[in-house]
Amino acid sequence: MSDAARGHSAATVYEASPSSVRVCDPGLRAVWAGARLAGPAFTVRGIGGDNLALHQAVALAPAGGVLVVDLQQAAHGHWGEILAVAAQQRGIVGLVVDGGVRDVTEMATLSFPVFARHVTVLGTGKDHPGRFGAAVRVGGTVIHAGDLIVGDGDGVVVVPAGTVTDTLERADARVAAERQALAAIRAGTTTLDYYRLTPSTDTTGMR
Numbered sequence: 001m002s003d004a005a006r007g008h009s010a011a012t013v014y015e016a017s018p019s020s021v022r023v024c025d026p027g028l029r030a031v032w033a034g035a036r037l038a039g040p041a042f043t044v045r046g047i048g049g050d051n052l053a054l055h056q057a058v059a060l061a062p063a064g065g066v067l068v069v070d071l072q073q074a075a076h077g078h079w080g081e082i083l084a085v086a087a088q089q090r091g092i093v094g095l096v097v098d099g100g101v102r103d104v105t106e107m108a109t110l111s112f113p114v115f116a117r118h119v120t121v122l123g124t125g126k127d128h129p130g131r132f133g134a135a136v137r138v139g140g141t142v143i144h145a146g147d148l149i150v151g152d153g154d155g156v157v158v159v160p161a162g163t164v165t166d167t168l169e170r171a172d173a174r175v176a177a178e179r180q181a182l183a184a185i186r187a188g189t190t191t192l193d194y195y196r197l198t199p200s201t202d203t204t205g206m207r
């Protein structure tokens with residue numbers, strides 16, 4: 001994972017600041033096992049079933065950026081090996097797309113992280129230019145250019161740009177606290193005792 005989220009997982013980033021971090025719906029998934037990314041959003045709105053906007057975006061996005069693309073959930077293979085190699089050439093960190101992609105085995109081999117709603121071979125047109133830098137709706141949530149995107153095997157979360165520093169500081173603190181909890185649990189403390197949880201159900205008779 002890149003330094004943009006200091007190596008924190010999507011779940012840690014969310015739990016660090018649940019009132020500000022937004023969660024994409026679980027239909028947006030890593031298309032290969034182990035894919036993870038972190039970086040500022042470069043927002044793209046294209047027309048579902050057409051991928052000219054993606055070819056443009058690869059040429060326009062800054063190095064270190066994550067392409068965040070609204071394609072209206074269209075089940076077409078808008079992105080594949082060719083675009084992944086082109087994106088890597090430009091230093092683009094990964095892709096989050098509310099639509100479909102293909103060539104997922106090749107993207108795993110390239111280690112290019114992609115989060116998408118569909119995997120499908122169906123091809124696209126190349127006729128409709130995109131819009132760049134405006135707010136987009138992806139994974140059921142509104143994402144602005146510059147928001148921090150963090151994706152891994154648990155899904156994709158969005159940290160509004162103005163809250164990144166605070167959220168990552170809280171994430172650091174949460175990881176430190178969880179390290180202490182894990183040490184205590186490995187030493188035999190129950191999670192009920194460690195977190196001072198009082199079950200409301202009487203389980204004394206259950207064996």
Ligand SMILES: O=C([O-])CC(=O)C(=O)O
Pocket residue numbers: 051077078079080081082083084102103123124
């Ligand atoms: O046809 C396209 O542009 C999508 C694709 O499969 C690739 O990038 O390899």
Ligand SMILES: [Mg+2]
Pocket residue numbers: 079080081082103
């Ligand atoms: Mg291809």
